[in-house]
Amino acid sequence: xxxxxxxxxxxxxxxxxxxxxxxxxxxxxxxxxxxxxxxxxxxxxxxxxxxxxxxxxxxxxxxxxxxxxxxxxxxxxxxxxxxxxxxxxxxxxxxxxxxxxxxxxxxxxxxxxxxxxxxxxxxxxxxxxxxxxxxxxxxxxxxxxxxxxxxxxxxxxxxxxxxxxxxxxxxxxxxxxxxxxxxxxxxxxxxxxxxxxxxxxxxxxxxxxxxxxxxxxxxxxxxxxxxxxxxxxxxxxxxxxxxxxxxxxxxxxxxxxxxxxxxxxxxxxxxxxxxxxxxxxxxxxxxxxxxx
Amino acid sequence: xxxxxxxxxxxxxxxxxxxxxxxxxxxxxxxxxxxxxxxxxxxxxxxxxxxxxxxxxxxxxxxxxxxxxxxxxxxxxxxxxxxxxxxxxxxxxxxxxxxxxxxxxxxxxxxxxxxxxxxxxxxxxxxxxxxxxxxxxxxxxxxxxxxxxxxxxxxxxxxxxxxxxxxxxxxxxxxxxxxxxxxxxxxxxxxxxxxxxxxxxxxxxxxxxxxxxxxxxxxxxxxxxxxxxxxxxxxxxxxxxxxxxxxxxxxxxxxxxxxxxxxxxxxxxxxxxxxxxxxxxxxxxxxxxxxxxxxxxxxxxxxxxxxxxxxxxxxxxxxxxxxxxxxxxxxxxxxxxxxxxxxxxxxxxxxxxxxxxxxxxxxxxxxxxxxxxxxxxxxxxxxxxxxxxxxxxxxxxxxxxxxxxxxxxxxxxxxxxxxxxxxxxxxxxxxxxxxxxxxxxxxxxxxxxxxxxxxxxxxxxxxxxxxxxxxxxxxxxxxxxxxxxxxxxxxxxxxxxxxxxxxxxxxxxxxxxxxxxxxxxxxxxxxxxxxxxxxxxxxxxxxxxxxxxxxxxxxxxxxxxxxxxxxxxxxxxxxxxxxxxxxxxxxxxxxxxxxxxxxxxxxxxxxxxxxxxxxxxxxxxxxxxxxxxxxxxxxxxxxxxxxxxxxxxxxxxxxxxxxxxxxxxxxxxxxxxxxx
Numbered sequence: 001x002x003x004x005x006x007x008x009x010x011x012x013x014x015x016x017x018x019x020x021x022x023x024x025x026x027x028x029x030x031x032x033x034x035x036x037x038x039x040x041x042x043x044x045x046x047x048x049x050x051x052x053x054x055x056x057x058x059x060x061x062x063x064x065x066x067x068x069x070x071x072x073x074x075x076x077x078x079x080x081x082x083x084x085x086x087x088x089x090x091x092x093x094x095x096x097x098x099x100x101x102x103x104x105x106x107x108x109x110x111x112x113x114x115x116x117x118x119x120x121x122x123x124x125x126x127x128x129x130x131x132x133x134x135x136x137x138x139x140x141x142x143x144x145x146x147x148x149x150x151x152x153x154x155x156x157x158x159x160x161x162x163x164x165x166x167x168x169x170x171x172x173x174x175x176x177x178x179x180x181x182x183x184x185x186x187x188x189x190x191x192x193x194x195x196x197x198x199x200x201x202x203x204x205x206x207x208x209x210x211x212x213x214x215x216x217x218x219x220x221x222x223x224x225x226x227x228x229x230x231x232x233x234x235x236x237x238x239x240x241x242x243x244x245x246x247x248x249x250x251x252x253x254x255x256x257x258x259x260x261x262x263x264x265x266x267x268x269x270x271x272x273x274x275x276x277x278x279x280x281x282x283x284x285x286x287x288x289x290x291x292x
Numbered sequence: 293x294x295x296x297x298x299x300x301x302x303x304x305x306x307x308x309x310x311x312x313x314x315x316x317x318x319x320x321x322x323x324x325x326x327x328x329x330x331x332x333x334x335x336x337x338x339x340x341x342x343x344x345x346x347x348x349x350x351x352x353x354x355x356x357x358x359x360x361x362x363x364x365x366x367x368x369x370x371x372x373x374x375x376x377x378x379x380x381x382x383x384x385x386x387x388x389x390x391x392x393x394x395x396x397x398x399x400x401x402x403x404x405x406x407x408x409x410x411x412x413x414x415x416x417x418x419x420x421x422x423x424x425x426x427x428x429x430x431x432x433x434x435x436x437x438x439x440x441x442x443x444x445x446x447x448x449x450x451x452x453x454x455x456x457x458x459x460x461x462x463x464x465x466x467x468x469x470x471x472x473x474x475x476x477x478x479x480x481x482x483x484x485x486x487x488x489x490x491x492x493x494x495x496x497x498x499x500x501x502x503x504x505x506x507x508x509x510x511x512x513x514x515x516x517x518x519x520x521x522x523x524x525x526x527x528x529x530x531x532x533x534x535x536x537x538x539x540x541x542x543x544x545x546x547x548x549x550x551x552x553x554x555x556x557x558x559x560x561x562x563x564x565x566x567x568x569x570x571x572x573x574x575x576x577x578x579x580x581x582x583x584x585x586x587x588x589x590x591x592x593x594x595x596x597x598x599x600x601x602x603x604x605x606x607x608x609x610x611x612x613x614x615x616x617x618x619x620x621x622x623x624x625x626x627x628x629x630x631x632x633x634x635x636x637x638x639x640x641x642x643x644x645x646x647x648x649x650x651x652x653x654x655x656x657x658x659x660x661x662x663x664x665x666x667x668x669x670x671x672x673x674x675x676x677x678x679x680x681x682x683x684x685x686x687x688x689x690x691x692x693x694x695x696x697x698x699x700x701x702x703x704x705x706x707x708x709x710x711x712x713x714x715x716x717x718x719x720x721x722x723x724x725x726x727x728x729x730x731x732x733x734x735x736x737x738x739x740x741x742x743x744x745x746x747x748x749x750x751x752x753x754x755x756x757x758x759x760x761x762x763x764x765x766x767x768x769x770x771x772x773x774x775x776x777x778x779x780x781x782x783x784x785x786x787x788x789x790x791x792x793x794x795x796x797x798x799x800x801x802x803x804x805x806x807x808x809x810x811x812x813x814x815x816x817x818x819x820x821x822x823x824x825x826x827x828x829x830x831x832x833x834x835x836x837x838x839x840x841x842x843x844x845x846x847x848x849x850x851x852x853x854x855x856x857x858x859x860x861x862x863x864x865x866x867x868x869x870x871x872x873x874x875x876x877x878x879x880x881x882x883x884x885x886x887x888x889x890x891x892x893x894x895x896x897x898x899x900x901x902x903x904x905x906x907x908x909x910x911x912x913x914x915x916x917x918x919x920x921x922x923x924x925x926x927x928x929x930x931x932x933x934x935x936x937x938x939x940x941x942x943x944x945x946x947x948x949x950x951x952x953x954x955x956x957x958x959x960x961x962x963x964x965x966x967x968x
Binding site: 187192208 | 693695715723727749799
């Protein structure tokens with residue numbers, strides 16, 4: 001095959017960064033993302049290495065010093081059996097930071113698969129699956145949790161499954177709308193003109209192009225998952241004592257607020273709030289970077 | 293108009309430089325650009341995409357994007373220094389003396405506000421309100437030849453066709469009687485027939501109004517018909533300027549010469565020679581340019597051109613920025629014109645379509661997108677499909693490919709074997725035999741995959757290759773579409789439009805197809821790139837003996853590549869025949885109107901035929917001949933009552949018209965339509 005015409009050179013812009021690298025650099029320039037990330041990383045560090053720098057053993061009781069107000073010795077005071085609140089808050093991030101991300105991961109994987117299927121096949125498949133998902137979304141998480149606990153017993157796994165499956169339809173909806181738009185593009189028709197299987201078209205052709213909305217939705221969901229885990233622990237459905245988990249501690253101590261022992265609840269509540277805010281700030285940053 | 297002895301110029305740009313800040317660096321977009329537009333003058337600015345045309349338009353009213361800044365020079369509008377205006381004065385200038393019309397009227401109009409309100413708003417800004425504003429809005433719509441302004445006022449933009457939207461946008465631009473009207477590709481997204489109407493309107497308005505016009509377009513023919521003077525922009529620099537007729541007939545800059553040569557003109561055909569191309573690429577924005585910006589792509593360039601910036605030579609009323617302006621037209625061709633004439637044996641048709649129909653259900657109505665289409669195609673032949681948007685060209689192509697199932701009854705035969713209506717039921721061999729090059733490579737190429745993956749996957753699936761054999765064929769294929777190994781590792785977005793389209797072509801050719809459908813493959817490309825793609829398609833055809841179904845709204849392009857033409861209107865074939873017969877006529881009145889609508893570079897002003905109104909809705913097509921509502925040659929009630937048959941007027945040339953062939957010949961002799 002002889003070339004009639006000299007080959008054209010690659011234009012300058014091939015030396016530009018790839019799209020992922022570009023997103024990465026714009027994340028590094030986003031103050032919102034960096035602040036959020038710092039907060040999240042702080043709690044991750046606490047979860048991983050908390051016991052090494054917590055001043056006391058978070059599980060050790062000290063009845064004589066029970067319900068001591070914040071002091072130089074106990075910065076955040078002590079709870080009703082004398083455990084150091086500061087140490088418990090630091091180590092308390094461990095359970096929530098394993099359960100919430102795993103639940104979000106489950107929700108993302110299940111939601112992405114469902115969204116791809118409904119968006120790709122459209123028609124009857126979409127109608128049936130989407131109605132089921134909507135019905136599912138109408139049931140409050142707490143009710144689902146109650147049922148699941150009756151069926152499966154209380155454990156971290158139950159919490160992960162309950163939250164994961166409750167969030168999956170929400171992610172599925174986001175993915176579906178992105179897939180519907182992608183499906184109209186000619187590369188999908190080109191794949192059909194190569195007799196590609198539906199699975200190949202969904203997962204190799206379409207999936208890489210809907211990653212950005214999935215990433216945004218996942219980070220947003222992570223914030224909600226943290227909140228949901230804390231809520232379930234507070235209600236006694238989730239993480240069990242003697243874990244220093246925040247939601248659980250609030251649940252154990254909130255009766256004391258009336259007695260003026262605010263420190264047993266406030267710091268755990270602030271910890272939950274700060275983690276949720278951190279994740280949401282990071283999610284905002286991701287959203288901004290992907291939609292520039 | 294002014295009391296001063298010397299009339300003020302409408303617009304004066306002096307040594308204007310503009311830069312965009314990208315990745316922390318200022319990149320020059322306009323470089324010392326000077327131009328002057330006199331009172332009432334229409335000035336055309338042409339050049340390929342990326343050369344800074346739209347930046348000029350935005351700069352005039354200091355409306356640059358946030359990362360853009362004016363780094364030097366002066367702008368004077370009606371004698372007013374735009375650079376010195378404060379925010380309020382600038383607002384007033386934008387509101388009162390300059391108006392802009394953009395390419396996409398659908399985006400320029402607010403979709404949630406009625407047309408009337410959008411118009412009266414402008415008058416209210418000028419202090420007129422209530423009934424007076426409404427009256428003026430109606431008068432304005434009348435002025436842009438909208439026949440029923442009162443009802444149009446009540447409508448939302450999406451309820452208007454593209455041509456009507458652009459008229460409304462022009463009405464809005466003219467509302468305050470601006471002294472300067474900037475038109476940025478005002479007809480680019482429109483059909484040829486609608487484009488012709490809008491251009492006629494602008495030409496008529498020019499005679500009624502005093503406004504000066506800055507007309508920006510990549511379409512040289514449009515500019516040549518609309519403008520008094522033209523400036524050719526290259527890499528943000530003015531390379532040539534002069535009276536339109538002079539510049540286009542006697543260009544003095546190699547870039548202008550090359551641009552004009554890229555266009556298929558005077559009925560040029562693929563077997564008569566290849567189009568010329570411009571090698572290389574426009575320098576990226578912000579590149580340091582020593583010497584002449586065009587030197588890298590210019591066969592006339594010598595050492596001086598590469599080291600020293602040529603001045604704008606004044607050649608008596610015209611300017612050229614070239615040391616060799618005296619011999620610019622001696623520019624050697626970048627692509628040899630010669631072609632090996634492929635002897636064509638009369639083989640059996642590769643494709644035979646009979647009685648193909650497609651009906652969509654649309655709100656309870658039947659929408660007949662394709663009606664009773666029959667034709668056949670021989671190996672190595674190109675069938676050109678022409679017609680306005682909505683005529684069923686793309687639907688027909690999708691029916692052939694099996695992407696859309698046709699109504700029962702019709703047949704599609706590939707090499708003598710009937711094809712299943714649905715893609716899923718076709719064999720792998722049938723699938724690879726018919727492929728497509730889509731209009732928009734951004735949509736057709738998966739942006740997540742590398743070029744190697746895109747072409748390799750097609751080879752694997754369509755040619756059944758793997759391993760070393762695949763690698764070898766991949767290299768062959770890549771070279772045959774004139775890409776190099778360096779392109780393989782990158783993603784589509786890192787390539788220019790022309791290169792992307794080459795990848796799409798390589799992919800379509802992966803399985804040695806018998807037929808390739810080309811759906812407007814060059815409509816998104818610049819003329820120099822278009823020429824290269826058309827040459828490539830012609831070369832591949834003569835080498836591989838593949839047949840094309842070539843869809844395009846650009847009749848000159850269709851004529852260059854096609855052996856046979858089918859003219860579609862409302863899903864029906866109105867005319868079918870050998871390309872030369874269809875173009876030279878006598879032809880169907882619709883074909884005649886289409887040909888007449890095309891703006892031509894050679895300004896041989898012929899009596900023009902204009903189609904009124906829009907293509908009717910396919911849910912409710914006119915009775916009798918579907919074209920009778922717009923037909924300039926309608927003969928009487930028979931046209932409204934009886935659908936004429938597609939009858940063979942001459943061997944191989946069929947026309948669907950009640951007017952006898954001889955009569956058409958006599959009628960059309962009076963108006964010789966010379967296609968672009």
